[in-house]
Amino acid sequence: MTTSTLVRVCAVDDLVPDRGAAALVPDDGRTEQVALFRLASGEVFVVQQLDPFSGAHVMARGLVGSRLCDGVEVPTVAAPIYKQVFDLRTGACLDTADTSPTHGDGILRCWPVTIADGDVLVAVPDSGGTP
């Protein structure tokens, strides 16, 4: 059973709608770079800042958008270096742009997010837990 702790990262209003921002969160005793996206709809998503196709820490600088997948409007982010498109909800890569990942399996790690009292709270796995 994995336990996690909610960590306040910033106020929702610190995030510009439809753009990303980078942040640091604790992760298994280290500090991890994450990318936060606040969509115009109000939803907030958090994924890894490391771009698995370039190895650069840049995902927060990608363009947000949406894609219709099986009738569902999926919120997306496009990697800034080579323009692969990812599902912000699951981290799945929807379009590899004919490239292969250099770091990991090409799927973005995602962090659960809670909005409370105008703050963005990210659920960080407790030390020893398996992410």
Added chain:
Amino acid sequence: MESKHLVVVGGGMVGHRLVEAVRARDEQGAWRVTMFADEPRRPYDRVALTSYFAAGPESLQLGDPALWEDPLVRARTRCAVTSIDLQERTVLDDTGAMTSYDELVLATGSYAAVPPIPGADLPGVFVYRTIDDVAAIRGWVEDAAQRRSGGRRATQVRGAVIGGGLLGLEAAGALQALGVQATVVQFGTHLMDAQIDLGGGMALGRLVRSRGVAVRTSTATAAMRPRRGEQRVGRLEFADGTRLDVDVVVLATGVRPRDELARAAGLAVGERGGVLVDDACRTGVPGVWAVGEVAAAAPDGGRPVGLVAPGYAMAEVVADRLLGGAATYPGADTATKLKLSGVDVASFGDAFARTPDAMEVVWADPVAGVYKKVVLADDARTLLGGVFVGDAGAYSALRPMVGAQLPGDPSAFLLPEGGGAPELELPDAATVCSCNNVSAGTIRGAVTEHDCHDLGAVKACTRAGTSCGSCLPLVKRLVGTELSRLGITVSTALCEHFALSRAQLYEAVRLSRLATFSEIIERFGTRASGRGCDICRPVLASILATTSPRHVLDGDRATLQDTNDHVMANIQKDGSYSVVPRMPGGEVTPEQLIAVGEVARDFGLYTKITGGQRVDLFGARLDQLPAIWERLVAAGLESGHAYGKALRTVKSCVGSTWCRFGVQDSVGLAVELELRYRGLRSPHKLKLGVSGCARECAEARGKDVGVIATDKGWNVYVAGNGGFTPRHAQLLAEDLDRDRLIQVIDRFLLYYVRTADKLQRTAAWLEEVEGGIDFVRDVVLEDSLGICAELDAEMDRHAATYVDEWRATLEDPEKLRNFLPFVNAPGTADPSFAYIPVRGQVRPATPEERLVAGATGVRP
């Protein structure tokens, strides 16, 4: 395998086509080819000779020059063959050298015929056939202009062209381009009487006259006389006793085959000259062939044909036969379509209704200067031929239908704007591209069998439309129809969020005056729930930058910017940025250069000179960008927009202010252009260049807009490109003064901004504009679309309201929030960078190097 030797006598367009076709198909290298050309240059485009005046000799280049680097090809220019020994299979040339051949092709072409008129040998009387002829005419006209301007009253140089056919009208256009008051003297009843009927000829005469060329028909020239007391031509005398004073005369009374080599060797020639050949272009002697205007082919009734397209067809037949094929020459397709001084003229098939019981359907509008006719068989349905003057829009669709029944009322094809004519379904056998003899079936096959799914692929596969290009609209339509039959949608949609193309979306946004993403996607998007993507958001940012300009980071606009525009810097592979301050025209003061150097040193940035004559600083972290720009702005520098689909640089040579050879101030103009167009957002990046003389040190013809100084002003070239598909820019206008030049560039750039597709450079855009450079010239010089006032005002507004986006960003704390490294740790630098020393600077570490201890860390 020992290759056999093919000798081609004649270095014209048809000879060139033969060599090209043999080398394209001879994959085994079975043939090595030697081409003899008596002219001092490689084959060139004789049909486009008139453009020599406008664009210089290089514009006449034929095909890929790499052909002449091929080890199996040898071009002996300035070397005429003087005799052929059919027994020994050798040719003797005018250097005295003997060359043996396995197969010999005669492609010696024609002479310009000189009519037996007294005085035809006077100085000042020219023929119109070669580059040397054209250059000589120009020299003569320039001298004549000098003589005239020396007199008490400067008057225009007067010229006459004898012969009112195709060539004569071309020559008259060339004289007019040289500033000559030209008169065309035609023996027949009307112009182009070999191709078009009297009604068409009358319409053509009116159109030609309205363009400032005088025309005399039914006029026989009796003599050419010298000016009193002089040697050079001064007067024409006509059979009716009238006279015409002239300074220059061009003879365009036809051609005759250059068959004397063949006659001397004992080959059979036709009644009207020309080497007799069968439908495989073989002469009576094994191993000897003849092609082009020197050949009198059996399918043409043993008469030579003075057109290039049949010559090309013959060259293809011989190439096929040499490589074991069995192609035959079907006879000349004499269909013609051309633009003479801006007048469309076309004819095809039985244009004179000579078929018994043929019927003619005519539409004529003398006020608009239009004459159109179709000739039908006695069933009133089967198309036999046609004539078009003033509007040849229906030509490319109708010509391939010869012999087929037209659907519906034939007059529908003649009415303005198509008049609701039904779509024509071409038979597979119909020839679509007559230059390269490509049928509709071949084009369909390229799509269905060879997976060519766009126009470019079909052109490359079939060669259709690669010579004169007049059939391209038809090819495009065939490809489109075939693709939709295959169920492949040829979508011009921007992305899944917009069904409109970029150009359509531009017009929609411009006319609706909407200025926010939400409004635009709600009104013009494919679905209300769509949130855009990395394609449509930057496209809208670019469109809105022109239709309702605001700072890139203002409000909702910030959410549309592509990743680079959003931080006004260029992202590099490791996630760091490069910074490029603007140095207009490549000009920079020592103080500014020192400031740039100090910034680079203090921030540890790798420094490199760009191809656009400025300095690029690499390796800045996102959070460092504002501090870097504080210092650059303080030094008087501003954003170079190296990150944007926008004007990048205006490259210049040093020009007349310093250079011994410069004729105009190229740096001054480049600075002025760069300051006028800086910040202009466009479908793709824009690069300009200005050269101060014809030596072209700024390489302006490789730019989207290239300006080259002349002693009278500036020539402007457009749609050049380096990169993946290099393109020389094409001449748009000549000898402009500064004001007109800027007006022309303003209009060209904004017309491109309005109508290009996403990420389409000017070169690719111009290739897709129907009507090409001529159409664009009409738009920007003649205001044919009536939009120039709008474009002029738009560019004036752009230049007047320009603000440096970096300076504005530094003044706004809200915008500076974009540059925080971490939203919850604003003071922490991104620790993920690693650099390795290289040649006194740094570069990003490779993934392997990152694993080595010590490689991580910040710059030295």
